[in-house]
Structure formats: structure tokens, C-alpha cells
Amino acid sequence: MSKIVKTQREASTGRFVQTNLGKAKASKFALVEGMSLNSNSRNLISRLERRGLKGDALRKEIMSSFATKQG
DSSP states (O other), X not given: OOOXXXXXXXXXXXXXXXXXXXXXXXXXXXXXXXXXXXXXXXXXXXXXXXXXXXHHHHHHHHXXXXXXXXX
């Protein structure tokens, strides 16, 4: 059985349409690179997702939680 792959292109320019990576694809890329989440990071991400954060808001909160505090 052959795999059907359909690429999307914009009608006006003919350029490829970029779509966001899903969580499953991002985790596959991370595994290939040899990266994995520790339990603290996994708990933080799940807690933030339960709050309803997505996209840039989620990334901003993750970065701020791991920022080093200078004082």
C-alpha cells in the first residue's frame, strides 16, 4: 500500500505553506537529537498546558521559568 503525501502550496506564489509542528513531531525530532525531558520539565509543561497556554504564550512561560535569577 503506497503512502499518499500531499504538499500544500500557495496558489498565488507557488511557495510551500508552512504549518506548525505538533507535539508528536517535535518529540520525534528531540529523540533523534538525543534530547529528552526530565520529570521537572515534563511536569512544568503539563501544568502550563492545563492552564490553557499554547504557542508563544507557552514558550514565554517556559523560558521565564528556566531563566536564571540575578540579584
